[in-house]
Amino acid sequence: MSGQLKNKNVPRATIQRLATYVQVLETFARDGVEVISSNPLAVACGVNGSQVRKDLAYFGEFGVRGVGYNVASLISSITGALGVDREWRMALVGVGNLGRAILNHGDFRARGFNIVGIFDCDPFKIGEIMHGLEVRCTDDLKEHVIHDNIEIGIITTPPERAQRAALHMVEAGLTSILNFAPARINVPDHVHVEYVDFFRHLYTLAFDQSHGHEEVSLE
Amino acid sequence: MSGQLKNKNVPRATIQRLATYVQVLETFARDGVEVISSNPLAVACGVNGSQVRKDLAYFGEFGVRGVGYNVASLISSITGALGVDREWRMALVGVGNLGRAILNHGDFRARGFNIVGIFDCDPFKIGEIMHGLEVRCTDDLKEHVIHDNIEIGIITTPPERAQRAALHMVEAGLTSILNFAPARINVPDHVHVEYVDFFRHLYTLAFDQSHGHEEVSLE
Numbered sequence: 064m065s066g067q068l069k070n071k072n073v074p075r076a077t078i079q080r081l082a083t084y085v086q087v088l089e090t091f092a093r094d095g096v097e098v099i100s101s102n103p104l105a106v107a108c109g110v111n112g113s114q115v116r117k118d119l120a121y122f123g124e125f126g127v128r129g130v131g132y133n134v135a136s137l138i139s140s141i142t143g144a145l146g147v148d149r150e151w152r153m154a155l156v157g158v159g160n161l162g163r164a165i166l167n168h169g170d171f172r173a174r175g176f177n178i179v180g181i182f183d184c185d186p187f188k189i190g191e192i193m194h195g196l197e198v199r200c201t202d203d204l205k206e207h208v209i210h211d212n213i214e215i216g217i218i219t220t221p222p223e224r225a226q227r228a229a230l231h232m233v234e235a236g237l238t239s240i241l242n243f244a245p246a247r248i249n250v251p252d253h254v255h256v257e258y259v260d261f262f263r264h265l266y267t268l269a270f271d272q273s274h275g276h277e278e279v280s281l282e
Numbered sequence: 283m284s285g286q287l288k289n290k291n292v293p294r295a296t297i298q299r300l301a302t303y304v305q306v307l308e309t310f311a312r313d314g315v316e317v318i319s320s321n322p323l324a325v326a327c328g329v330n331g332s333q334v335r336k337d338l339a340y341f342g343e344f345g346v347r348g349v350g351y352n353v354a355s356l357i358s359s360i361t362g363a364l365g366v367d368r369e370w371r372m373a374l375v376g377v378g379n380l381g382r383a384i385l386n387h388g389d390f391r392a393r394g395f396n397i398v399g400i401f402d403c404d405p406f407k408i409g410e411i412m413h414g415l416e417v418r419c420t421d422d423l424k425e426h427v428i429h430d431n432i433e434i435g436i437i438t439t440p441p442e443r444a445q446r447a448a449l450h451m452v453e454a455g456l457t458s459i460l461n462f463a464p465a466r467i468n469v470p471d472h473v474h475v476e477y478v479d480f481f482r483h484l485y486t487l488a489f490d491q492s493h494g495h496e497e498v499s500l501e
Binding site: 073079082083085090093107108145146147151160163164165174176215223257258261262263264265266270272 | 485490492
């Protein structure tokens with residue numbers, strides 16, 4: 064069993080599938096499954112077995128031929144190889160309903176993704192305590208990013224404030240942004256933005272529903 | 283200007299990009315932009331101009347050569363062609379923090395995606411009023427789906443309850459599910475599930491941050 068990354072050029076789609084594998088493996092672990100082979104894992108993830116084996120091959124040899132993968136070891140090997148099995152300190156900008164929900168989302172903390180600073184530009188919110196954290200003025204983001212070793216910024220503002228929040232993050236030196244606001248943001252090339260876009264999913268469902276669920280080809 | 287769908291086999295990736303175009307066009311509209319050509323639209327969406335033109339071509343001829351697209355018309359043409367420019371009635375199962383945040387998310391309603399029923403299996407929550415809706419027992423989902431013409435189910439339960447919520451939805455006749463719970467669910471083939479998966483995005487950011495932001499190839 065090895066958790067070393069053999070090749071740094073892992074396709075983004077592979078990393079995304081690995082996140083799904085971890086989620087599914089955690090479900091199996093919760094159900095008491097100790098060993099699993101690639102085919103049932105693939106079925107549960109909605110991909111095929113050869114895809115699972117190919118994705119895992121980026122990280123060396125997992126599993127024992129004819130026996131399968133040890134569930135607990137595979138989870139720690141994948142998260143270790145991805146380099147995500149440590150604490151990630153995050154700042155959240157925008158403490159409306161969605162921001163509060165993210166703040167209360169126990170699964171983030173359980174996987175090491177800790178929100179350690181919360182920010183807003185609304186003077187009525189600044190100073191309020193939420194989930195043990197004091198809401199700070201977004202203008203003070205840079206100071207806190209440096210002081211608290213923050214590496215990831217989360218935007219949960221309304222769409223019209225998302226760009227301003229992103230600029231604050233870039234100025235603060237953050238290079239990784241998770242954007243929940245339904246707006247695209249412009250940042251320098253060295254900054255990586257991931258969009259959690261509810262409408263992409265709703266439009267896809269609505270389109271399929273409108274057009275009778277015929278097979279839609281995958282690009 | 284035409285909003286007719288020329289070909290029903292629109293790739294899923296195109297539909298997802300069209301959702302982004304709508305979002306970006308709405309931002310332009312908010313900023314007072316009335317006409318836009320494909321290249322600045324493409325830049326704002328993070329794709330290239332020929333991709334935008336190719337995606338829009340599925341819906342016939344938009345825009346005037348050398349002049350560009352009328353922003354307001356393009357928004358209504360895209361949503362019309364996708365068939366999403368009507369009311370979508372949705373049921374939400376799981377009224378914890380995330381469920382409440384989704385319920386309060388004004389952008390859903392603004393785009394016609396209305397949550398008209400909220401459900402939970404916690405007897406302490408049943409009967410509570412949230413956002414003008416009474417929390418119902420999940421066992422009563424089927425009755426409400428039929429009575430209220432509900433077409434989309436939203437799962438915002440904890441991960442260990444997601445499968446049960448999905449089964450209730452399938453039994454109630456829903457064929458479109460948006461799953462926010464960090465768990466994969468098993469449903470019959472005719473049911474379409476879209477996953478809003480925060481961890482896919484966090485893992486991608488964390489991986490890039492761990493591996494020095496080198497170029498990751500896109501599959």
